Amino acid sequence: MPTYTPPLRDMQFVIHEVLNATDELKALPKHADIDADTINAVLEEGGKFASEVTFPLNITGDTEGCKLDAKTHEVKTPTGFKDAYAKYVEGGWPALSCDPEYGGQGLPFVLNQCFYEMLNSANQAWTMYPGLSHGAYEALHAHGTDEQKKTYLPKLVSGEWTGTMCLTEPHCGTDLGLLRTKAEPQADGTYKLTGNKIFISAGEHDMTANIVHLVLARLPDAPQGSKGISLFVVPKYNVKADGSLGERNGIYCGGLEHKMGIHGNATAQLVLEGAVGSLVGEPNKGLAAMFVMMNAARLGVGNQSLGLTEVAYQNALAYAKDRLQMRALSGPKAKDKPADPIIVHPDVRKMLLTAKAYAEGGRAMAIYCTLLLDKELYHPDEKVRKESAEMVALLTPIVKAFLTDNGHISTNACMQVFGGHGFIKEWGMEQFVRDNRINMIYEGTNTIQSLDLLGRKILGNQGATLKKFGKLVAQLVEEEGVNEQMAEFINPVAYLGDQMTKFTTEIGFKAFQNPDEVGGAAVDYLRVAGHLVFGYFWARMAQVALREIAAGNTDPFYKAKLQTARFYFARLFPETATLMRTARSGVKVLLDTEEALA
Amino acid sequence: MPTYTPPLRDMQFVIHEVLNATDELKALPKHADIDADTINAVLEEGGKFASEVTFPLNITGDTEGCKLDAKTHEVKTPTGFKDAYAKYVEGGWPALSCDPEYGGQGLPFVLNQCFYEMLNSANQAWTMYPGLSHGAYEALHAHGTDEQKKTYLPKLVSGEWTGTMCLTEPHCGTDLGLLRTKAEPQADGTYKLTGNKIFISAGEHDMTANIVHLVLARLPDAPQGSKGISLFVVPKYNVKADGSLGERNGIYCGGLEHKMGIHGNATAQLVLEGAVGSLVGEPNKGLAAMFVMMNAARLGVGNQSLGLTEVAYQNALAYAKDRLQMRALSGPKAKDKPADPIIVHPDVRKMLLTAKAYAEGGRAMAIYCTLLLDKELYHPDEKVRKESAEMVALLTPIVKAFLTDNGHISTNACMQVFGGHGFIKEWGMEQFVRDNRINMIYEGTNTIQSLDLLGRKILGNQGATLKKFGKLVAQLVEEEGVNEQMAEFINPVAYLGDQMTKFTTEIGFKAFQNPDEVGGAAVDYLRVAGHLVFGYFWARMAQVALREIAAGNTDPFYKAKLQTARFYFARLFPETATLMRTARSGVKVLLDTEEALA
Known part of the structure; x- marks a missing residue:
């Protein structure tokens, strides 16, 4: 059975020593009172919750899965999930970074980021139930009417209700412009929604009395395509004026998907049969409102893979120290034992260090990004707010795609350390691989992320x-x-930065001639950008470590950090040599393939 | 639901046009009568069997899995598996490349290779039941006594019985020197075996009346380590002198593993309680005899991933042509439709072409390798036999590791083409990923393959x-x-060949100073070697295509081949730029990590 220890020391290193986040946060009037002790105390408690409450339910949740009662349309989550959620609510965790006006604790996003990394390490499937609420909360907070806010936000903040994002339909995922769900305006100002949604994570469950669905649909007079989509809030149970629950609304779970992973999360087909909803934001501007949720969700998905990378690493490391098999090529190391622990083998170390370097680099980048989110929203200087927002926009597709691809590489490497035992369910390693696999797909596939990065976020502003x-x-x-x-x-x-500048100009020119060139280069380009960002943070982490060691600090943590940085630059970063070459090879070799792909 | 069309045209291209295999085979007295029509007819029939009989059982086999009756120790395979096996026996397929002396058809290994590629595309889990018999057949054929051959070979050749390889124990997989199963000599010349084996593929099932286990164990006076291991044949039912079945032998299935994939195959824990066996080959020389099985199995595992790469490609291609989503960046292509088929997007093409290039390159290499096997065993010239054997030995770890890693890359890419639907079981794509994942592990992990290649097969003979x-x-x-x-x-x-020659000399010098250097470079080195071999075969395939086109042949097959070759060299082969760099970066950065991996 796997184990999990919250990586508190490494989080504190990034927050306090690399990013100096407490001072950065104190500069925001909203967080003027924050201090390092508060941050550390919250992380410690959050780590306890993850490792003690939800982690023990990870394998059983995968084995049991969710069960739909076809008659009542109710879903039973795996044993223990409901109780864990009750504890989560009891602990006040849903409110961590929410607006105090609606009952939130108003703590920095950085804390929520670290807390969710630990929840994702512990149990991604469970974590998606409260996780999806954040998107619904953000969308309503940014675009809801006062009444909608009053009705829904306090319940989402307390965790009494959860939220969902209902976007995908059978014939459209990436291309939401094709969606068909209809919203008919009613005399009382509400709308009646009819249609079919699929792949709705946490779309139905037994954890809360109500579920707040944020649903994309079309008004009768809506223009075709993505400019004719509106956003609606559609509760599972209608809410009376006094806030109590009314009648069951016409939105039902029609089926649950059988999936490769995240079995503990209900991936629902939702049928809307005249479900009552109210409009969120302006008519036909639903995609813009939806992107508030989506951007939060994309950072959240990167964080899921960060969590899985960390927990997979911890378990592979423990196994590599324990498992005796063969002798080191350079001669026996554990002479008193029948064989050496497999950690003596260089390639086993390479697999472990790959996961470690990706986990620690990802953590630095993700925390940096959420610190920017705090600044984007609460910095007193408008210029800082604007620049922070731009940087978050640039980094979001990288967090989503680079961290989830790294999660794929890392969980597979850690599973490989276990040899045949890695393939066996009881060890838990193959579940990390399966659970991670969806992260490369949902909330915009990693190809879509790369087009967003290169096409919109980079070439889009020269x-x-x-x-x-x-x-x-x-x-x-x-x-x-x-x-x-x-x-x-x-x-x-520095060298890669120069190369990227040149290549970005080149691709800009080529795209001017043929826009498909962007599509031919984007995926490789995003991975190069990811290494630029990771390289920068690994250099900064090495800088802190060198400084501490020079000052006489003998904590082995710093030596470990330098070793991992060296590994990163020697073994992972050089991937950019190939990626620059393939990104530059042009789109012709992909498109001039009519016969090959006939 | 997925579909599968046997790639007969591409197999014929490799056999007849690239390798000129019929003439090569005719040069062997054993195959003097072979002709292209026979080869094509067998492939066609084999393709029908795979696509019509076993392919329809692939998803249901995964869903149902195998069931162990704890009282009788009998295993029930998924619905239809037993019937399909009966048809396989009825069709004479087990005998395809076996020795006519024992009822075999004596056809070239090349045919068995192509037939098994198709079986693996259709249903890897099912294919492992007859597949494992080949290893047992080879071991007994090479090292068995006349009596053992007479008792077991005709039954394995007819398919009346199947075989297994019982190597792994809970505490030893890679390091068989640690194994503990004991074999006590009996007065009648037999042995009584006691111990526990795990991960025994096809270790128990309901398809045949008997199962022939080839078991590694230790004699009482055996030296420690790998020089004290002997090989035994231990049938599930003892066999009487007249060939009929006697008493149930003391070898039982004690449990089945719950695994990530190949659910349709029974991965058995086998308990030996005084099971009666007879010695195969010489005492304490079991590992050498076992390697006869193991080398065949390693080529077989590479072939499993080749099959999965092909079937995943076919389905992703069909989906990419069918699924409408978004418009091409360069403007609408299917103006009469609400969106373009996703095959217009360059990155979708990249994912498809990746699988196609790896499938076709892998097919060329694997067929080449089995043609060498035919020459190794049956060429009249001893020098050719010896050189063929050496080349097979060199290529075996590459086929095993490169093809299975490519299968991982390809099945994941093809699953990604399906977006969210790729994660859903009913589409079948995620099963290809899960089934392929074990191929990187069993029969020697891919790290072990790389050490075998660089340490033994390359540096071992300068x-x-x-x-x-x-x-x-x-x-x-x-x-x-x-x-x-x-x-x-x-x-x-040519350039890569030069680089590899230099690097091989370098690593030889470094390894002389520190043997661990081999372990630090081997995995990257193997992938470079894989690209050297694939590059060579892609160049030869392009050569044939160019020649045909120059001669006025308008079959689009040749244009397709050139396009795929260009893609391979532009987008996949350049990986070697990074791999040469990381392989050269030395082992220090991996081993000087005491604090990092504390």
Whole structure:
């Protein structure tokens, strides 16, 4: 059976030592009172909840799955899921970073980020039930009427109800412009919705008295395509004026999907038969409102893979130290034992370090990104708010796609460390691989993320935001340019930054001639961008470690950090050599394939 | 539901047009009568069996799995598996490439290779039941006594009985030197075996009246480690002198594993309680005898992933043509439809072409390798037999590891083409990913394959066999050096060949100082070697295609082949740029990690 220890030390390292987040947050009037002790205390309690309450339900949840009662349309979640959710509500966890006006604790997003990383390590399927509520909360908070806010936000914040995002239909996932669900305006100002939604995560369950569905649909007079989509809030039970629950609404679970992973989460087919809803935001502007949810969800999905990478690493490390098999090529290391622990083998170390480097790099990037979210919303200076928003927009597709692809690489590597036992369910490793696999797909496939990055976020503003990230790299080079010890970490990043600048200009010209060139280069480009960002954070982490060691700090944590940074630059970062080459090879070789793909 | 069409045209292309296999086979007295029509007819019939009999059982087999009756220790295979096996026996398929002396049809291994590729595309879990028999057949054929051969071979050849390989124990997989199963000699010349085996594929089932287990165990006076292991044949039912079945032997299924994939195959825990067995080959020389099975099994595992790559590709291609979603970046292509089929998107094409290029390259390499097997055993010239054997030995770890890693990449890419639907069981794509995942692990993990390649097969003979493969490349360069059209295919292979020669010398020197250097470079080295071999075969396939086109052949097959070759060299082969760099980065960065991996 797998184990999980919350990586509190590493989170604190990123928050306090690398990003100096407490000072950054104190500069925001909203968080003027935050201090390191509060942050650490919340993380510690959050880690306890994840490791003690939801982690023990991970394998059983996968084995049991969810059960739909075809008569009542009610879904039974796996044993223990409901109780764990009750404890989650009791602990006040849903409110962590929510608006105090609706009962939230108003703590920084950085805390919610770290808490959710731990929840995802512990049990991704369970975590999606409360996780989806955040998107519904954000959409209503940003675009809801006062009445909608009053009706729904306090219940979402307390966790009494959960939320969902109802976008996909059988014939449309990526291309929401094709969606067919209809919303008919009623005399009383409400709408009646009719249609079929699929792939609705946490779409039905037995954890809460009500479920708040955010549903994309078309008004009768709506223009075709994506400009004719509106957003509605459709509760499972209608809500009376006094806030109590009324009649069952016409939105039912018609089936549950049988999936590769996240078995503990109900992936629902939802049938809307004249379900009563109210409009959120403006008519035909639903996609914009939906993107508030979607951007939060994309960061959330990257965080799911970060969590799985960490827990897979921890278990593979423990196994590699324990499992005796063969001798080191350079001669026996554990002479008193019948064989050496497999951690003596260089390739086993490579697999472990791959997961470790991706987990720690991902953690630094994700925390940095949520710190920017706090600044985007609450910094007193409008320019900082705007720049933070732009940087979050740039980093979001990278967090989503790079972290989930890295999760795929890492969970598979960690499973491989277990040999044949990795393939066996009881060890838990293959579940991490299966659960992670959806993260590369949902909330916009990783291909879609790459098009968003290269097409919209980079070429869309002539590389302006990318240049701002380049300035951070340049600043680090300036700070440490004379420090010989830093050269091995800074030089590759600086070199890659130059290459990317050139390539971005090139691809801009090529795309001007043929827009398909973007599609031929984007996926490789995103991975290069991911390494640029990771390289930058690994250099910054190495900088802190070198500084501490120079100051006489003997905590082995810093030596470990340097070793992992060296591994990252020697073994993972060089992937960019191939990616730059393939991204540059052009789209002709892909499109001139009529006969090959006949 | 997925579909499958046997790739007969592509097999015929490799056999007849690229490898000129009929003439090569005719040069062997054993196959003097073979002709292209026979080969094509057998492939066609084999394809029918795979697509019509076992393919329809693939998803249901995965869903149902195998059931163990704890009282009788009998295993029930999924619905239809037993009937399909009866048809397999009825069709004479088990005997295809077996020795006519024992009832075999004596056809070339090349045919069995192609037949098994199709069976693996259709249903890997089912195919493992007859597949494991081949290893037992080979071991007994090579090392059995006359009596053992007489008792077991005709039944294995007819398919009346199946065979297994019982190697792994709970505490030892890779390191068989640790195994503990005991064999006590009896007065009558037999042995009584006691111990526990795990992960025994096809270890118990309801398809045949008897199962022939080949079991590794230790004699009482055996030396420690791998030099004290002997091989025994232990039938499920003892066999009487007249060949009829006697008493139930003391070898029972104690449990079935719950696994990530290949659910239709029974992965058995086998308990030996004084099971009666007879010694195969010499005492304490069991590992050598076992390697006869193991080498066949390693080629077989590569072939499993080749099959999955092909079937995943076919289904992703069909889906990509059918699924309408978004418009091409360069403007609508299917203007009469609400959206374009997703095959217009460059990255979708990249994913499809990745699987196609790996399938077709893998097919060429695997067929080449089995043609060498035919020569190794039956060529009249001893020198050719010896050289063929050496080349098979060199290529075996590459077929096993490169083809299974490529299967991982390809099945995941093809699943990704399906978006959210790829994660749903009914589409069948996620099963290809899960089933393929074990291929990277069993019969020696891919790390073990890489150590076998670099340590034993290459450095072990100072690169002599690798140089022989290099001569094939040089020969192609000589043939086509003046052909400008071939430059794009030949130059990268020739360049990589030079790089590998240099690097092999370097790593030889480094390993002399520190043997761990081999372990730090081997996995990357194997992938480079894989691309050298694939590059060579893609160049040869392009050569044939160019020649046909120049001769006025308008079959679009040849244009398709050129397009796929161009894709391979532009998008997959350049991975070697990174791999050469990481393989060269040395082992220090992996081993100097005490604190990081504490």
